[in-house]
Amino acid sequence: MMNSSEHKQLTDKDLRRVNLRYMFGGQLGWNYERMMNVAYVHAILPAMSAMYGEDPEVLRDMLQMEMQFYNTSPFLSAIITGIDLSLQNESGTQSKDAVAAIKTGLMGPFAAVGDSLFGAVIPTIFGSLAAYMGIKGNPVGVLLWLLAAVVILGLRYFELPLAYREGKKLVSNVGNLLNNLTDAATLMGVLVIGGLIPTVVKVVVPFKLTIGKKALSIQTDMLDQILPAIVPIALVALAYWLLGRKHLNSTRVIWIFLLGSIVLYSLKLLAVGA
Amino acid sequence: MTADLSMIQITLLTLLAAACGIDPYISGLQLSKPAIAGFLAGLLMGDIQTGLVVGSTLQLMVLGVGTFGGASIPDFATGAIIGTALGVVSGKGIQFAIGISVPVGLLMVQLDVFARFCGVYFVHRVDKHIANMEFQKINREAWLSLIPIGLSRAIPVGISLIFGNQVVNAVLKYAPDWLMGGLKLAGAVLPVVGIAILLHYLPVNKFMAFLIVGYLLAAYMKIPMMGIALFGLVCAMVHFNGLTEKQKATPAVAVSASSEGEITDDEL
Structure with a gap:
């Protein structure tokens, strides 16, 4: 395709500036109205100025297009930025409608993959390790998590150049890889949660049943014989069920459990286990 | 203090x-x-x-x-x-x-x-x-x-x-x-x-078996969390390879569909 418009070509230096703004400021100006649009425009500003800087009215029109609603995973956003900029570098202002459509089309899928991978699964795995060790006073898990966060930030450097080079071809290739990666990491996360329930939730039923002269501990003589950690499992099931109710969000369920704990503590029905 | x-x-x-x-x-x-x-x-x-x-x-x-x-x-x-x-x-x-x-x-x-x-x-x-x-x-x-x-x-x-x-x-x-x-x-x-x-x-229903495996490793075998996480990593690698193999077997449809989309987009 011919380079039909009169904009300037992007240089590696322009892209590097965009990339640094994405890595250090990826959600600046977050707002309820159009969410991540300010961060997006702030990041691409050096590239947009380089391309259209000679004609402020063109730059204004293009930036107004880029200010549309934008919300995706902050950890994968630069893939969309890269595709956006490679299109604009190729076709300039003619790509305006295509860019707007592609941003809208891609932000949903990348939000889904990125939010589960970087928002849920990775924090679950590293958070579990950090908390499991941290509760015993061991900082190794926390340091491991910080290290992983720095490595992930470093890896994000490669999103923009890759997406810019490959353009739209990237979506089908990377899409499959990311989906598989997310699915596999999710499996790992679920397995870790399974191990977490009996190890970190230390709640027991404290009262003893006295039959004649024999004292029967509900916890050790009865519940533990049925299934280890049966109280935590039952509580998780209850919370899971409550979260599925229509009028209950996570904060309300936390309040319910907070108040419930105070009541059950006073009634001596539940206690902190060893 | x-x-x-x-x-x-x-x-x-x-x-x-x-x-x-x-x-x-x-x-x-x-x-x-x-x-x-x-x-x-x-x-x-x-x-x-x-x-x-x-x-x-x-x-x-x-x-x-x-x-x-x-x-x-x-x-x-x-x-x-x-x-x-x-x-x-x-x-x-x-x-x-x-x-x-x-x-x-x-x-x-x-x-x-x-x-x-x-x-x-x-x-x-x-x-x-x-x-x-x-x-x-x-x-x-x-x-x-x-x-x-x-x-x-x-x-x-x-x-x-x-x-x-x-x-x-x-x-x-x-x-x-x-x-x-x-x-x-x-x-x-x-x-x-x-x-x-x-x-x-x-997607818990899909991975229910692994939820139970994690529980069993911790509750009965008393394996520390790091060991459970590494066991999960092994399962994840096997699962990932399985998914990749499956897509290699049936790649034709996905590729042709996406390249079609690409051509129409380039016309814009």
Whole structure:
């Protein structure tokens, strides 16, 4: 395709500036109205100025297009930025409608993959390790998590150049890889949660049943014989069920459990286990 | 060891709270996670142990719960900072610290919503700068938008630390045992909510077998969490290879469909 418009070509230096703004400021100006649009425009500003800087009215029109609603995973956003900029570098202002459509089309899928991978699964795995060790006073898990966060930030450097080079071809290739990666990491996360329930939730039923002269501990003589950690499992099931109710969000369920704990503590029905 | 916090400690902890608050908007280095915030607060207080235990307990309540699509979740990072600082300075110990940090984290939700609401002001400022063709002013607005977020953490932390021991004494004086004991129990119970939220978010039905495997490894075989995570990694690798193999077997449809889309897009 011919380079039909009169904009300037992007240089590696322009892209590097965009990339640094994405890595250090990826959600600046977050707002309820159009969410991540300010961060997006702030990041691409050096590239947009380089391309259209000679004609402020063109730059204004293009930036107004880029200010549309934008919300995706902050950890994968630069893939969309890269595709956006490679299109604009190729076709300039003619790509305006295509860019707007592609941003809208891609932000949903990348939000889904990125939010589960970087928002849920990775924090679950590293958070579990950090908390499991941290509760015993061991900082190794926390340091491991910080290290992983720095490595992930470093890896994000490669999103923009890759997406810019490959353009739209990237979506089908990377899409499959990311989906598989997310699915596999999710499996790992679920397995870790399974191990977490009996190890970190230390709640027991404290009262003893006295039959004649024999004292029967509900916890050790009865519940533990049925299934280890049966109280935590039952509580998780209850919370899971409550979260599925229509009028209950996570904060309300936390309040319910907070108040419930105070009541059950006073009634001596539940206690902190060893 | 009932000492007051030094001015330097108060300043550093307040800055830490602001840094943890704005981290997700800058680089996502996970400083807003309670385990990490608690650890850092412990570092500043010279009592890493307390910071770690408080932060870790709170971490379990919001495991893997992110702020997707702008939903506000309990801010247990700020809770961990206040709890750790007051727990250490009053010498009342870890359970007291957790008891303080849980309600703090829950109350912080309202402030977070308020701070995020300020973002609407900045987006309209940016709109105006673009319309007026004053493009370089966009940068300023983007960074200024961090101020409400940072202050929403720094102000409550600063105030509660300045009044440190008075706050602790008031809590001890007016909070009866049923309340403090209940909060202590809540600290042990609330992780189940974090776990349940995650189970709602992840495709549990699909991976139910692995949930049970994780439970069995921990409950019956007593394998430490690191071992369970590595076992999960092995299962994940096998699963990943299986998925990749399956796609290699049937790639034709997906590729032709996507390249078609590409051609039509190029015409634009």
